[in-house]
Amino acid sequence: MSRPMTVAEKILAAHAGLDEVKPGQLIECDLDLVLSNDVTGPIAIKAFREIGLPNVFDAERIALVPDHYVPNKDIKSAEQAKMLRDFAHEQGITHYYEVGCMGVEHALLPEQGVVTAGDLIIGSDSHTCTYGALGAFATGVGSTDAGVGYATGRAWFKVPESIKFIVDGELPEGVTSKDLILHIIGMIGVDGALYQAMEFAGSTIAKLSMEARMTISNMAIEAGGKVGIIEVDDVTRAYLTGRSEHPAVEYHSDPDARYARVIEIDASTIRPTVSWPHLPSNAKPVEDSRGVTIDQSVIGSCTNGRIEDMRQAAAVLKGRTVSPNVRCIVIPATQQVYRQCMDEGLTTIFLDANCAVSTPTCGPCLGGYMGILAAGERSVATTNRNFVGRMGDPTSEVYLSSPAVAAASAVLGHLGLPSDLEPLEA
């Protein structure tokens, strides 16, 4: 009998070829997938070249997604994207996504079934932890790790301790999984889960859709977490069936597995939340934030750019128009979400509300392009980071929220709730 283990420990042990692992142990593992984008890929390719092997370990298990600065924002970023493209073609990388097929990586790969339960995945992008929602161990690394991963299909890990978050009860009307994760980060701080695996469980999580779960796992890194894992259940199985390119493997935490901390949260106490500048942990109730006027609202990103997010924003914007003082930028995260917005009539709602609707891109989320803030400007955004200068000038400010709050704020011209809006005439 091996020691009782958490789901994170079990996935690592299985990929290290060990019966058991313990927190703190340093191990080397076989990887199921290595991911890079147009910003981190070029440095990873350089590391791969330095190693000197002619071919990647497996052309089907590397995903290269240009999304940060594409469609190319300027000449330099065009060169970066070209490096990624040339490398993908040279190596015959099957999971390369050109403009027109691409999406924001962490929305795209689950949607396309490239990542699945039980996988061990590294990505040279910190929000790789999103796939924890599918029951995978997925974590962000640097370009050197990714480049070595391209060559060998392996990576080193320090087995993290796990923290378990048990969320029970009913989320109040209008409160989403984004509000829940902002609340949790506010509670434990931006290094509250440093070097640790976050595991989310409880009756509230069980009731969330897969898309809502991905919003939670996506932001594990904002608490310093290595992964944000949710065990496989029927919701996961339904999502993965017919979608996963390779078989899913289910791991479950042993009932007597050891956790560094167990934190219980009563979902019914959570209110719509907004994280004020300049840390995601600076979480406050939206009700106490109404005095903040905004210049921009960004609805999209790997955190909240999926179809459910678009529907939530559209439900608020339907029949209304954005304040004349606000630019509202809506970015469906993938081509499929973009098409679904068209098919469901959401795009028309956004256009009628005077939103700018963009092809998928990370764009403004990291202050790349497509919505950069001038000095002193403020944006509400459904993204995940609000550090100094994240979306533009170092004196600009970003307020993180759910899609419904970002949409309502766009109409109001200041932070606020959908219930603050004038009722529509029948």
Next chain:
Amino acid sequence: MKFSGTAHRYGRDIDTDVIIPARYLNTSDPEELAKHALEDLDAEFVHNVRPGDVIVAEENFGCGSSREHAPIAIKNAGIDCVIAKSFARIFYRNAINTGLAIMECPEAVDGIKAGDRVSVDADAGLVVDETTGKSFTAEPFPPFIKEIIEAGGLVNRTKAKLAAK
């Protein structure tokens, strides 16, 4: 590895967006990146920094994005070592993998003031504040991580391992 230089002091949660803002990530050229290191936090940094200098910071240094541009930018600006109370996980592995010396040493962080002359013996885990004469010892790295550092980073270690096969 031994370094000595001036201490540049910063607070907690120094994130990778202020270490190297995304507006400069359209390139991966180390020299270009170095010109903008810490620009949004301390515009004078790149003018003041000299080779051998160290950064001394509170908890959670390097939080946020996985961009390896962050250790590349500060290293190429002239910083040889970062001493902090703790490091964000991805920055920690990026530094190890790319050969930027880092030390977790809360006592040194509390003891060193901005502008102090500091000397570091990274192998011995020893930090000396030459200005005050105080010395501090950091937690030694586990053997596995030492092996990567001694090989000169993860790429070199991988090369050596492949050659040995």
